[in-house]
Amino acid sequence: MPHAAQRLLIVFDEEGDPTALVHRYLAAGYEVETARGVGATCTILRQQEFAVMLADMSAADDATLAVLRAARRTRPAPAVILLLPRVSPDSPLVLALARQVAYVCLRHPLDEPELDSLVGAACIAVGRERLEVRPASALRGVRDIARWEQAQEALEDALVAVATLGPGVTQEQAAEAAGEIARRLQVERHPSLDAVAMEALARALHDWATRALPGHRAA
Numbered sequence: 001m002p003h004a005a006q007r008l009l010i011v012f013d014e015e016g017d018p019t020a021l022v023h024r025y026l027a028a029g030y031e032v033e034t035a036r037g038v039g040a041t042c043t044i045l046r047q048q049e050f051a052v053m054l055a056d057m058s059a060a061d062d063a064t065l066a067v068l069r070a071a072r073r074t075r076p077a078p079a080v081i082l083l084l085p086r087v088s089p090d091s092p093l094v095l096a097l098a099r100q101v102a103y104v105c106l107r108h109p110l111d112e113p114e115l116d117s118l119v120g121a122a123c124i125a126v127g128r129e130r131l132e133v134r135p136a137s138a139l140r141g142v143r144d145i146a147r148w149e150q151a152q153e154a155l156e157d158a159l160v161a162v163a164t165l166g167p168g169v170t171q172e173q174a175a176e177a178a179g180e181i182a183r184r185l186q187v188e189r190h191p192s193l194d195a196v197a198m199e200a201l202a203r204a205l206h207d208w209a210t211r212a213l214p215g216h217r218a219a
Helices: 019-027 037-047 062-074 094-099 110-131 143-164 171-189 195-212
Strands: 008-014 031-036 052-056 077-082 105-109
Touching: 008 019, 008 037, 019 031, 019 110, 031 037, 037 062, 052 062, 052 110, 062 077, 062 094, 077 110, 094 105, 105 110
Parallel strands: 008 031, 008 052, 052 077, 077 105
Antiparallel strands: none
């Protein structure tokens, strides 16, 4: 059996067909599993360890956000390569978040050699990361990790809500807000950020969105 660093999970939605990707990476020597939809993805991520998740989705929407969250909550987390159609009805905020969370986002039609290189590079990066020993101060036990993840997810939910188009808010303003939110969410990757800081960030971003989006009404 290949080492965990060579295990791929190919995720697709109801409109997807993973056959070509499965055959390509089996032939390249990877061990490949597939999952259709959010529920199956969550189940297999709980049961097995993967280096890379290829998520071939029809749009950057709520289902894509759920798949990205499932991957991020996994321990150890796989690198996510998000594949989207050339043109799709994307949520600006979900797309901005996806670009921050995923290892890389690509659009069809795919440059197959480039994709192969990215999969290989992601496997190497994940393998190295899993060999690193994280300082004990960065993770303060299972309860703190769970609280941090809950705060992180609550933050994303709040941001999705405050970025919803309202009266007087243009698509350009919404896209700009999504980009700013995504940039600020980069803070979440710092290992010393705890749940208290995340909750404070959520409040600050909510206040910022209230000021920045003229059509937004505070909850």
